[in-house]
Amino acid sequence: MSAFISEFDLRAHDRIDGPTIAIKDSIDIAGYPTTAASRALADTPAATEHADVVQRLLDAGWRIKGKANMHELAFGMTGINEFTGTPRNPQDATRIPGGSSSGSACAVGLGLVDAALGTDTGGSVRGPAACCGVIGLKPTFGRVSRRGVAPVETTLDCVGPFACEMRVLVDAMGAIDPSFDVNSARRDASKMRVGIVAVDADASIRKAVDDAVRRAGLASRGVALESIGDAFTAGLAVINAETWHAFGHLVETGKLGADLEARLRSASNTTAADxxxxxxxxxxxxxxxxRALGDADVLVLPTLPALPITLEAARAGTSVIAMSSLIRPFNLSGHPALSLPLPIEGSTLKAGLQIVGRRGADEKICAVAAHFEAALRQ
Structure with a gap:
């Protein structure tokens, strides 16, 4: 299935060349409807103006190649969409591409574009990045403009880029965030201090994280975040309430996918006490x-606790909510977090190395990620 909902070539100022990018279908592009890959929004009128991030990309010379597919209403982790089709996982076509920014991750991983934009409310950039073997960044909450992005009201959601190489991801961040210091994001990171977070994940993935730190030659120490499990549960409560507030009215249309309708109805039960x-x-x-970042420049941990399940298993009802156990907490806290492809010994598939930094220190995360990238290529 295509990673795109619609393909076109949108340029600014008659520029012919320039890097290419795909835009998730929850982000406005003037002249095109923002449907969030949902039949319930299929008749939405075309947007009258670009989202801020889209206009900034065009002004910086990027070529927009189309609207990227996604999990319906950005409310799911599998990326499966029976209305617009399910994008093909570049690492393994039998496995889920991850959600909700599935099309964005797949478009990059399949080489259809140089970069893509997604949104991350509960891991929806980092999760698909890890599933598809690409890089994905969730910036510090509030750093990148969300004007022209659905849903309008959120305390969790961030617009973030995907790429196959850190140099391209840094270029994309420099385009969508005027405050982003590209030179700082490319500085030497060989002296950075790393905190390795103890987590519940497959042993092979935990070992891969340790191996990556060793290969990178970075000073490290163990870190315990005992409230990470509570933060996962709390993040679920917040996203449920905010998504119901934004899209609950669509249940009455009868046009939602069965999984979305069930999730929204369940989300409606979130209480004020919750x-x-x-x-x-x-x-x-x-x-x-x-506190953990007081003694470390970044924290590292797996992006996902296990490799993505198969499409067959997901369609048979296997729960995927635990996929976000290590990524959702950092939406709740607002810290920037990046997922970098992580080799696993004895596997042709890559997992994800998640790098978390201080709020506002997105450039430092990128510099550390580039250092890991170079070390893991050797």
């Missing part, structure tokens, strides 16, 4: 991450 508890956890976990 949200109060989640906000308390947000404060506790954010402080814990800040």
């Amino acid at each position: 949200l109060d508890a989640a906000e308390n956890v947000r404060r506790i976990f954010t402080a814990a991450v800040d």
